[in-house]
Amino acid sequence: EIVMTQSPATLSVSPGERATLSCRASQSISSTLAWYQQKPGQAPRLLIYGASTRATGIPARFSGSGSGTEFTLTISSLQSEDFAVYYCQQYDDWPRTFGQGTKVGIK
Amino acid sequence: EVQLLESGGGLVQPGGSLRLSCAASGFTFSYYGMNWVRQAPGKGLEWVSGIVGSGGTSVSAGYTHYVDSVKGRFTISRDNSKNTLYLQMNSLRAEDTAVYFCAKDLGRSGFSSLDFWGQGTLVTVSS
Numbered sequence: 001e002i003v004m005t006q007s008p009a010t011l012s013v014s015p016g017e018r019a020t021l022s023c024r025a026s027q028s029i030s031s032t033l034a035w036y037q038q039k040p041g042q043a044p045r046l047l048i049y050g051a052s053t054r055a056t057g058i059p060a061r062f063s064g065s066g067s068g069t070e071f072t073l074t075i076s077s078l079q080s081e082d083f084a085v086y087y088c089q090q091y092d093d094w095p096r097t098f099g100q101g102t103k104v105g106i107k
Numbered sequence: 108e109v110q111l112l113e114s115g116g117g118l119v120q121p122g123g124s125l126r127l128s129c130a131a132s133g134f135t136f137s138y139y140g141m142n143w144v145r146q147a148p149g150k151g152l153e154w155v156s157g158i159v160g161s162g163g164t165s166v167s168a169g170y171t172h173y174v175d176s177v178k179g180r181f182t183i184s185r186d187n188s189k190n191t192l193y194l195q196m197n198s199l200r201a202e203d204t205a206v207y208f209c210a211k212d213l214g215r216s217g218f219s220s221l222d223f224w225g226q227g228t229l230v231t232v233s234s
Contacts, residue, residue: 001175038152042226043224044144044152044208044224046213046222049219049222055222089221092218095174098153099151100151
């Protein structure tokens with residue numbers, strides 16, 4: 001099983017600031033990496049797939065980068081609606097696996 | 108508009124069984140892989156099971172996959188004539204307590220992220 005490790009677990013950011021979230025895979029997964037956003041009481045929402053492609057309707061302030069084992073999600077200027085939990089997920093192999101999540105909170 | 112609507116959750120005793128359903132609409136259901144993802148109270152997301160659609164290679168269509176913790180207890184299936192995904196859950200344990208989400212593959216290849224999710228159905232395993 002491919003283990004996905006996210007850091008940090010919690011990130012405190014002021015509105016308008018930049019947030020950088022990391023995700024590491026236990027083995028190379030090429031670019032088969034997705035990022036999701038989840039708010040309390042809601043289903044997750046796909047943000048990024050293929051490590052760097054924004055999903056339909058996702059604002060340009062969200063960007064993804066990386067390949068192999070190291071990946072980054074950057075939110076260039078945090079808006080109030082961006083405070084949420086973010087998960088990475090690999091789909092290179094079965095079972096699909098998620099990271100444990102990074103909670104982005106208001107500083 | 109893609110819609111996924113889960114049903115079948117509830118309270119069940121340890122060792123019991125439950126069948127979840129996910130009614131899909133707004134896309135050609137048979138083409139796409141489908142998945143179940145769960146989230147225990149206050150915890151993160153855990154992928155549970157997936158079934159490949161017919162939009163990929165004919166060799167892999169219908170293939171099923173599971174996380175180790177549910178192998179031999181859970182069975183994923185689909186009825187393409189009814190646009191419905193199922194998860195049969197047997198020998199349930201307290202640690203299976205979670206909200207279960209149904210989620211659609213973005214692409215048809217069988218190697219894909221999850222682009223649409225249902226709102227989830229709560230399964231509680233307790234005596």
